[in-house]
Amino acid sequence: MLAATVPANPQSASTADDACYLALKARDARFDGHFFTGVTSTGIYCRPVCRVRTPQRANCRFFALAAQAEAAGFRPCLRCRPELAPHAVGPTAGADAKAWSTQDASQILARQAAQLLDNPEPWSDGPPSMTALADRLGVSTRHVRRIFETHWGVSPLQYVQTRRLLVAKQLLTDTPLPVAQVALLSGYASVRRFNTAFAEHYRMEPRALRQSAKAHTPAPAAASHAALRLTAAYRPPYDVDAMLAFFAARQIPGVESVDATQRSLARTLSLTVGSTPLSGWVQMQFVPERHQVVLHISASLAEALPLVLARVRALLDLDADPHAIQECLGADFPDSEGLRVPGCLDGFELAVRAVLGQQITVRAACTLAARLVERYGQPLTTPLPTLDRLFPTPQALCQATPDDLGALGIVRQRQGAIVALAQAVHSGALQLYPGAPLADTMAALQALPGIGPWTAHYIAMRALRWPDAFPSGDVALHKALGVQDCAHPQRAAEAASERWRPWRSYAVLRAWARLADPAATPTPLRTAAEPTDPATNSHHSLSK
Numbered sequence: 001m002l003a004a005t006v007p008a009n010p011q012s013a014s015t016a017d018d019a020c021y022l023a024l025k026a027r028d029a030r031f032d033g034h035f036f037t038g039v040t041s042t043g044i045y046c047r048p049v050c051r052v053r054t055p056q057r058a059n060c061r062f063f064a065l066a067a068q069a070e071a072a073g074f075r076p077c078l079r080c081r082p083e084l085a086p087h088a089v090g091p092t093a094g095a096d097a098k099a100w101s102t103q104d105a106s107q108i109l110a111r112q113a114a115q116l117l118d119n120p121e122p123w124s125d126g127p128p129s130m131t132a133l134a135d136r137l138g139v140s141t142r143h144v145r146r147i148f149e150t151h152w153g154v155s156p157l158q159y160v161q162t163r164r165l166l167v168a169k170q171l172l173t174d175t176p177l178p179v180a181q182v183a184l185l186s187g188y189a190s191v192r193r194f195n196t197a198f199a200e201h202y203r204m205e206p207r208a209l210r211q212s213a214k215a216h217t218p219a220p221a222a223a224s225h226a227a228l229r230l231t232a233a234y235r236p237p238y239d240v241d242a243m244l245a246f247f248a249a250r251q252i253p254g255v256e257s258v259d260a261t262q263r264s265l266a267r268t269l270s271l272t273v274g275s276t277p278l279s280g281w282v283q284m285q286f287v288p289e290r291h292q293v294v295l296h297i298s299a300s301l302a303e304a305l306p307l308v309l310a311r312v313r314a315l316l317d318l319d320a321d322p323h324a325i326q327e328c329l330g331a332d333f334p335d336s337e338g339l340r341v342p343g344c345l346d347g348f349e350l351a352v353r354a355v356l357g358q359q360i361t362v363r364a365a366c367t368l369a370a371r372l373v374e375r376y377g378q379p380l381t382t383p384l385p386t387l388d389r390l391f392p393t394p395q396a397l398c399q400a401t402p403d404d405l406g407a408l409g410i411v412r413q414r415q416g417a418i419v420a421l422a423q424a425v426h427s428g429a430l431q432l433y434p435g436a437p438l439a440d441t442m443a444a445l446q447a448l449p450g451i452g453p454w455t456a457h458y459i460a461m462r463a464l465r466w467p468d469a470f471p472s473g474d475v476a477l478h479k480a481l482g483v484q485d486c487a488h489p490q491r492a493a494e495a496a497s498e499r500w501r502p503w504r505s506y507a508v509l510r511a512w513a514r515l516a517d518p519a520a521t522p523t524p525l526r527t528a529a530e531p532t533d534p535a536t537n538s539h540h541s542l543s544k
Contacts, residue, residue, distance in 0.1 A: 051079065347433050
């Protein structure tokens with residue numbers, strides 16, 4: 001893809017730049033976030049979708065990252081706003097679909113480091129330090145710096161600085177939050193340090209940017225309720241109807257609401273920033289003609305805006321790279337390029353709902369979840385008539401007794417799994433967020449009573465955002481792949497899935513969608529020998 005770092009071969013670099021220029025001329029949204037264009041005549045860098053007049057080829061320099069453009073002395077455009085571009089770092093979005101599993105260790109480590117620095121979730125208690133980053137990756141700080149600079153051309157500090165300033169730029173442009181609060185949310189310990197960094201990089205004061213941005217940003221449509229309004233972009237194609245239908249079939253009254261006519265999804269949300277518990281609501285409305293999602297976020301969540309934005313991007317899978325995924329899956333699933341993997345706003349909630357959905361229908365699982373919310377969820381006042389309740393917290397479910405859960409219709413095995421899950425999350429022994437350590441988290445999940453491989457992979461797919469999750473014991477998946485009559489269908493599905501790495505989560509969604517289409521035929525499989533199928537918990541309700 002076009003987001004590759006500059007090749008060592010000058011001729012190869014020139015060819016890549018020519019391809020970027022063609023995408024720029026076409027304003028092709030498929031490449032949004034994969035590269036940025038620095039215009040030497042203006043000193044500005046833009047997204048490929050920028051609507052300004054296309055600059056001359058001789059005046060264009062192309063960068064894979066915004067941090068590279070800023071390190072070269074370019075400032076972000078006030079019209080296309082680079083801070084809104086989909087992210088292009090990490091296993092769920094990137095270059096060649098096969099590259100993630102075949103690149104050398106240094107390149108993989110560099111991508112993992114950038115992905116961790118992009119994600120505010122692991123650092124909700126404060127800005128990331130190099131020591132914490134190195135510890136998370138299991139290497140020395142010196143090695144992290146070396147491989148990061150070699151692969152990306154900028155230091156980790158420059159990368160973080162750019163990310164912070166772009167977050168600040170979005171908050172200054174889109175919200176009325178005071179500059180001091182913007183500085184704090186962007187990861188700066190003091191307003192003075194923030195003002196200095198902002199002026200050095202963007203050659204204007206934060207308040208001046210806020211005034212200047214008003215001239216370039218269209219006035220927002222009047223909202224029916226007071227809230228903070230922000231925007232998030234995605235790369236087309238995106239099957240909005242399929243995403244909303246997925247959530248509509250699983251919505252819990254009072255907690256979430258889907259309006260297919262308005263192409264919107266609304267949800268309540270509780271989270272903790274540092275030691276401060278926050279609760280509120282988020283309303284997301286798709287604007288397909290602009291490849292954007294307009295967000296209305298309750299003011300009560302203002303102290304966690306970067307975290308809420310990151311969770312919304314994960315919930316709607318806004319950073320996916322359809323082109324790379326289609327290159328890998330298109331031969332077997334040619335008509336499903338716009339499908340995304342639905343995420344979640346809260347990993348614990350998703351895990352509880354996955355447990356509730358084991359071996360029962362989607363409707364029955366929703367009924368149990370609604371009862372759980374009614375019994376243990378806190379009421380919440382919102383301006384949206386369909387939202388009035390929060391999903392139960394881990395602390396609340398730690399106190400649940402078997403008799404109370406049994407009265408809700410939850411069977412004994414699920415009771416133990418829910419309480420054990422709540423205790424593990426509440427104690428901090430288990431953390432369920434995008435990018436959490438995969439092997440350790442999967443092992444911790446399967447060590448809990450009542451949670452087997454299917455549930456663990458389903459949680460990894462949606463809560464951890466692992467693009468290669470594959471619940472091979474799923475009965476509906478067997479039927480969609482046409483292996484239900486094999487002697488060992490789980491092993492047959494596993495064997496066939498090898499060619500879909502590292503995008504097997506997307507293959508699963510496409511297979512489930514094919515199952516829902518009466519005119520579709522099972523995917524032709526190339527199966528290997530089928531060894532004995534190990535004991536597993538095979539579930540299917542959530543995939544119907």
